[in-house]
Amino acid sequence: MEILNLKGTEDTPTILLDKKNGIFEISGRSLPEDSAEFYKPVIEWINTYATAANPATEFAFKLEYFNTASSKLILDVLSALEEIKGVKVIWYFHDDDEDMEEAGQEFSELVEIPFEFKTY
Amino acid sequence: MNYIYELHRTMMSQKLILVYDGDFTQETTKSILSMAERNLDSSGEDSGTKRKVFNVMVEALQNIVKHSSEQGLQAGSLVSKSAIFMISKDDKRYCVMTGNPIPKSKVAGLTKNLEDLNSKDKEGLKEMYKDIIKNTQISEKGGAGLGFVDMARKSGEKLEFSFSSMDAEYDFFCLKVNISREKE
Numbered sequence: 001m002e003i004l005n006l007k008g009t010e011d012t013p014t015i016l017l018d019k020k021n022g023i024f025e026i027s028g029r030s031l032p033e034d035s036a037e038f039y040k041p042v043i044e045w046i047n048t049y050a051t052a053a054n055p056a057t058e059f060a061f062k063l064e065y066f067n068t069a070s071s072k073l074i075l076d077v078l079s080a081l082e083e084i085k086g087v088k089v090i091w092y093f094h095d096d097d098e099d100m101e102e103a104g105q106e107f108s109e110l111v112e113i114p115f116e117f118k119t120y
Numbered sequence: 121m122n123y124i125y126e127l128h129r130t131m132m133s134q135k136l137i138l139v140y141d142g143d144f145t146q147e148t149t150k151s152i153l154s155m156a157e158r159n160l161d162s163s164g165e166d167s168g169t170k171r172k173v174f175n176v177m178v179e180a181l182q183n184i185v186k187h188s189s190e191q192g193l194q195a196g197s198l199v200s201k202s203a204i205f206m207i208s209k210d211d212k213r214y215c216v217m218t219g220n221p222i223p224k225s226k227v228a229g230l231t232k233n234l235e236d237l238n239s240k241d242k243e244g245l246k247e248m249y250k251d252i253i254k255n256t257q258i259s260e261k262g263g264a265g266l267g268f269v270d271m272a273r274k275s276g277e278k279l280e281f282s283f284s285s286m287d288a289e290y291d292f293f294c295l296k297v298n299i300s301r302e303k304e
Contacts, residue, residue, distance in 0.1 A: 010150055031178050033146035033185070065171070067178050068266035075253055096167055099175075099274070106250060 001052070004045045012038060013063065017045050022054060026077070027062035027092075030070040039073040046080040053084045062092040062120065063100065071103070078111045088114050095119040139206040144188050149181040156207060165301075169214070172274045172299050173207075176216045179267040180297065181205060184220050214299045221290040227283055230293065237268055238278045245273050271297050 001019045008014035008028040016025050032038040059081055066074065081087050091104035101117065108115035131139065137159060140152055156177060160170045184203045203220035222230065240248060249269050256265055272279055280296040 010154070011146070031182070033182075065174065065178075067175075067182060068270045069182070071266065072253055072256070094167075097171065098168070099171065106246070110250065110254060 001049060004041065006041075013066075015042060017042070017049070019049060019054060022056075022058070024057060024059040025062060026060070026074075027064075029064050030066040030074075032070070035067075035069040035073045039070075039077065043073075043076055043080050046077065046084075050080070050083045053086070056086045056088070057081075057084055058088050058090055060090045060092065061104070064094075066103075075107065075110060078107055078113060082111050082113055088116060090116050090118055092118050092120045135208045135210045137207050137209050139204070141204045142202055144181065144184045144203055144205070146182075146185060149178075149185060152181060152205065153177060163209075166303075169299065169301055173214050173216065175274045176271050176297050176299060177207070179271050180216050180218045180295070183267050184218055187220060187222065209301075211301070213301055216297045216299070217295065219292055219294045221286055222283075222293045223289060224285075224291050227291050227293075231281075231283075234268065234279055234281055237272045240272075242273070242276070245269060249273065275299055 003020075004015060004017040006012070006015040011029060011031045011033075013026050013028040013030045015027075016023055018024070026042075030038075061074070078089070081089070089108070091101075091108070093100035093104060104115060104117060130136075138152070138156055140148070142148075153174070157174065160173060165173075184205065188203055203218065206217045208215045208217070237245070237248075249266065252266055252269065268279065275297045277298045277300070280298075282294045283291040284294070286292050
């Protein structure tokens with residue numbers, strides 16, 4: 001399966017989805033003008049991956065900041081992940097960033113996926 | 121030329137650290153954010169406060185971008201796209217303020233929306249946020265209807281707002297979001 005590799009910018013996150021090496025990560029800042037358009041290839045990639053997923057998938061969110069339009073799409077990404085067996089979300093937050101920790105907790109309450117919280 | 125000095129004095133007395141008036145796009149949003157961010161960084165602001173201010177700025181700016189593009193299409197005039205964004209800072213707080221024209225037909229709905237938000241406590245806002253994010257499709261404008269809820273949550277204070285009549289069709293909508301600099 002092809003690697004999805006998007007380099008981050010000042011308003012879009014870095015995205016690396018690599019089935020072969022087992023790396024699944026969204027990191028940085030997410031405040032694109034059109035969040036639906038930006039996340040479309042990500043969700044499509046996950047949907048394809050779900051049809052032949054690795055036995056275990058650790059999906060990392062290492063976000064510094066995201067806007068509300070992105071939060072809706074992050075939920076869509078999580079909903080796509082829900083279809084995958086053996087998936088786990090690692091939610092990273094800065095150790096003094098309570099808002100990002102809380103955001104992760106809220107997402108974890110909205111989907112049926114185990115979340116692990118880590119500081120960085 | 122007196123107005124130059126007058127404007128400068130107003131900025132000083134209102135403790136405004138950034139004012140932008142004009143056309144709003146994603147590009148201007150990015151420029152304003154990076155300017156404001158430099159300002160916050162150089163003043164050595166507490167990182168939690170900094171993040172909250174940044175957060176409110178993004179939502180406020182993207183609200184204007186969204187609505188001004190909408191109105192540009194409707195009215196087709198430059199005047200209707202023009203809006204204002206500013207930030208003030210004193211010892212106690214930052215204020216993120218915006219002003220933009222909205223059609224009079226939308227005033228009642230927006231007022232109800234904001235009053236509803238202001239009647240909720242922290243838990244109430246959280247429930248509202250989760251409810252909207254779960255049940256709403258993203259609109260064509262790219263908004264999820266979450267911007268004001270998020271601003272209210274990050275602020276922790278009531279959203280202040282007012283409307284001034286511009287002409288027969290439009291009101292000028294002013295919004296002020298306070299972010300305390302004092303630790304909870």
